[in-house]
Amino acid sequence: MPLKRKQIVEALYNIAGKDHVVTDEQILKESSVDRFRRFEAYHGVYSLPMPAAVVYVKNTHDVAAVIKFANENRVNVVPRTGHSATEGGLETALENSIVLDGSGMNQILAIDTYNMQATVQCGASLQELDDRLREQGYTTGHSPQSKPLAQLGGLVATRSIGQFSTLYGGIEDMVVGLEAVFPDGGITRIKNVPRRAAGPDIRHVIIGNEGTLCFITEITVKIYKYFPENNQFLGYTLDNMKTGFEILREVMVNGYRPSVARLYDPEDGAYHFSHFAEDRCVLIFVAEGVKPIADATATAIEDIVDRHDECVKVDPKLIEKWFAHLNWDPANLAAEKVEIMETKNVCNTTEISANWGIINDIYEVCMQRVRNEIPDLTLLGGHSSHSYLNGTNLYFVYFYNVVDCKPEEELTKYHLAIKKIIVEETIKAGGSMCHHHGVGKHRTHWIQKEYGSSYYILKKLKSAFDPNNIMNMGTIIPLEK
Amino acid sequence: MNILVCFIAAPDLDKLIEEDWVIDKDLQIDTSFLKPTLNSYDESAIEIALRLSDASQKTKVSINHKALTIASTPATTILKTLNALRFKQVVRIDSQDDFRFRPGAIAYILSQYVLKHATQDVLFLGRQSTVGENAKTHLLVAERLGWPCITQVSGIEVIDENHLVVTSQVDDGQIRQKIQTPCVLCIGEVPNTFMRVPTIKDRMLYGKRPIEILSTTDFQLPDETEELLDLKVISHERHGIFIEGETPEQKARELYKMYLKERLEKI
Numbered sequence A: 001m002p003l004k005r006k007q008i009v010e011a012l013y014n015i016a017g018k019d020h021v022v023t024d025e026q027i028l029k030e031s032s033v034d035r036f037r038r039f040e041a042y043h044g045v046y047s048l049p050m051p052a053a054v055v056y057v058k059n060t061h062d063v064a065a066v067i068k069f070a071n072e073n074r075v076n077v078v079p080r081t082g083h084s085a086t087e088g089g090l091e092t093a094l095e096n097s098i099v100l101d102g103s104g105m106n107q108i109l110a111i112d113t114y115n116m117q118a119t120v121q122c123g124a125s126l127q128e129l130d131d132r133l134r135e136q137g138y139t140t141g142h143s144p145q146s147k148p149l150a151q152l153g154g155l156v157a158t159r160s161i162g163q164f165s166t167l168y169g170g171i172e173d174m175v176v177g178l179e180a181v182f183p184d185g186g187i188t189r190i191k192n193v194p195r196r197a198a199g200p201d202i203r204h205v206i207i208g209n210e211g212t213l214c215f216i217t218e219i220t221v222k223i224y225k226y227f228p229e230n231n232q233f234l235g236y237t238l239d240n241m242k243t244g245f246e247i248l249r250e251v252m253v254n255g256y257r258p259s260v261a262r263l264y265d266p267e268d269g270a271y272h273f274s275h276f277a278e279d280r281c282v283l284i285f286v287a288e289g290v291k292p293i294a295d296a297t298a299t300a301i302e303d304i305v306d307r308h309d310e311c312v313k314v315d316p317k318l319i320e321k322w323f324a325h326l327n328w329d330p331a332n333l334a335a336e337k338v339e340i341m342e343t344k345n346v347c348n349t350t351e352i353s354a355n356w357g358i359i360n361d362i363y364e365v366c367m368q369r370v371r372n373e374i375p376d377l378t379l380l381g382g383h384s385s386h387s388y389l390n391g392t393n394l395y396f397v398y399f400y401n402v403v404d405c406k407p408e409e410e411l412t413k414y415h416l417a418i419k420k421i422i423v424e425e426t427i428k429a430g431g432s433m434c435h436h437h438g439v440g441k442h443r444t445h446w447i448q449k450e451y452g453s454s455y456y457i458l459k460k461l462k463s464a465f466d467p468n469n470i471m472n473m474g475t476i477i478p479l480e481k
Numbered sequence B: 001m002n003i004l005v006c007f008i009a010a011p012d013l014d015k016l017i018e019e020d021w022v023i024d025k026d027l028q029i030d031t032s033f034l035k036p037t038l039n040s041y042d043e044s045a046i047e048i049a050l051r052l053s054d055a056s057q058k059t060k061v062s063i064n065h066k067a068l069t070i071a072s073t074p075a076t077t078i079l080k081t082l083n084a085l086r087f088k089q090v091v092r093i094d095s096q097d098d099f100r101f102r103p104g105a106i107a108y109i110l111s112q113y114v115l116k117h118a119t120q121d122v123l124f125l126g127r128q129s130t131v132g133e134n135a136k137t138h139l140l141v142a143e144r145l146g147w148p149c150i151t152q153v154s155g156i157e158v159i160d161e162n163h164l165v166v167t168s169q170v171d172d173g174q175i176r177q178k179i180q181t182p183c184v185l186c187i188g189e190v191p192n193t194f195m196r197v198p199t200i201k202d203r204m205l206y207g208k209r210p211i212e213i214l215s216t217t218d219f220q221l222p223d224e225t226e227e228l229l230d231l232k233v234i235s236h237e238r239h240g241i242f243i244e245g246e247t248p249e250q251k252a253r254e255l256y257k258m259y260l261k262e263r264l265e266k267i
């Protein structure tokens, strides 16, 4: 017999204290969704099962006690930190879930500038950590657009990536060690060493688990020396995405590591750069690091771009100043809500990755299909913002006017219909359907196709670590009806 | 009814970071790297004009809405957007002069446009631009045309070909007036009038329609319009104190002790 809501709440009171357990109806409603369903939420429509409570944990032992209780009583647990998830990872798929909120575990525990690593609790704000580091001449190198919103636990759990990834990598390249609580209530620590060959790299069981295997309580990340005074900004306009992908590829395969390498198509570019790139693609690079490296990187990139006649260089100041407003803070979220409610014009995104050989084809077929098949679009564009030796990502951005449908129909009519096209075309071509937002709950439909025969490993991980199916059910792996 | 919406696309000063607020010797700030944008009053003016056009089937008064700007930068994206929103005509009066602090000159050009180029029944102007912030262009245009002007307009209904009901804010309330055209309406704060977003299809169908380009030289400015001689910055800085404390509770207690307790006791 499943526990009743009252029993769950009572148990949480006993574990975490009454002050740390919230059962207010509005908070529960807001905790049943994330950004994926924001249009519905703006309209006060909450169609998912309601959680029993949100529990704000103070330490790892509280986390362990809550999870142990949930495991023993088969209660679904949805881990949460910054609440900035975009793919439904925070949706409570089952009635009377426990939302396990680690945002109060927000301490920066150590900054070790000799061994070049920093240790934080899961609820530490990335913005605060990076600000603290920069004051001392260091940086995490991690700068997702949600830097002012997201916290380290969630950033690790989603395999997030930041704007400077081409130099610093994604979060998986930054994490040194971790502490996490698994469903049996066991606390696991992975030690902080530079590298080891002692079996598989078990950090990757935790990184990217999206709350489906364990709750991350503590994280140690690498830190880097920070030399903003050496930053060199480069910007170009050009005719074709294809040329842009070629240039990105040349930069990467020749071993250059700009921190930023971004390519915008004309539509997405117009949203940001209409004042200097009317109907043109835009290519952006930032070279950083110690001066000789930053200078050499910038010079080499300029040489590569110069070989492509269609590229026209723009004033670097246009690029440098643009970065200042790229990140989103709570004020942006509030302003977005007002604007959406007034205009019914909604923006959503889907991010994928693929090898150089197929990326342009994916771009073209997705653009064509979405444009032809989806109504009421007001913007459809894409950019590549994270490049690798063997390929790059594509971040499709689309705005649409919500016309003739109820708030709860918006997703099916627009966002999911677009996502479906992009995901299916990407998988068909051989790319990955998720580059950095995670699978959440709305790409699970394609997870077997995404993994192919390696789906076996994923399923085994879930059944081994979460045999009672209590961790964020419906995320990554679809709910079985 | 012919409605002319006069607007200005100005650099998006919200995107200027603190370190770039550097005022040069001519009291100018370098905004060359900022994207042009519409201020909220102009956005409201545009949206209201579009809504009046939407309502024309009901009111049986056909609306012929035009949009006009006097601009040194092309701001093409904004003009194309207005085309895509199906303004009947979009006009740019190209200028190489700096008109930011010359509302008289702008008023002269606008009135000449109405008198010589295209007769209008109603002019909509946003209350104030983010650059210059003169907040008097509408009054000067009305004066030149000899038309009545209502300021702080927050609502407009079309009654018939020659009459509007206009709601506007006054110091201590709102007034609704039935007025006869022609008139100048200065659009103030109007809730719920974000400018709508055209679809891609409309942008492709209508966005590329030609923009009528005129030049300020077509309007030979008389010598008596004003000339900017000097600007002075008024400092609005206020004295501030940071309240120190480990926790919000401690800070609140400190605030109470230092600043509120004595005052509250006097009440």
Ligand SMILES: Cc1cc2nc3c(=O)[nH]c(=O)nc-3n(C[C@H](O)[C@H](O)[C@H](O)COP(=O)(O)OP(=O)(O)OC[C@H]3O[C@@H](n4cnc5c(N)ncnc54)[C@H](O)[C@@H]3O)c2cc1C
Residues within 6 Å of the ligand: A034, A035, A078, A079, A080, A081, A082, A083, A084, A085, A086, A089, A090, A102, A122, A143, A144, A145, A146, A149, A150, A151, A152, A153, A154, A155, A156, A157, A158, A159, A160, A161, A162, A163, A209, A210, A211, A212, A214, A215, A216, A217, A328, A436, A437, A472, A475
């Ligand atoms: C405006 C905006 C911009 C964004 N830009 C980027 C970007 O540039 N790059 C990028 O990668 N992402 C971006 N995102 C997505 C989002 O910020 C990231 O996914 C981020 O990593 C989520 O962190 P969070 O602390 O907010 O996690 P939450 O939203 O709280 O949770 C995210 C997921 O992680 C799980 N989780 C959270 N905490 C834990 C934990 N302690 N243990 C186990 N699982 C946990 C949750 O169950 C959920 O599935 C953006 C989001 C927004 C709203």
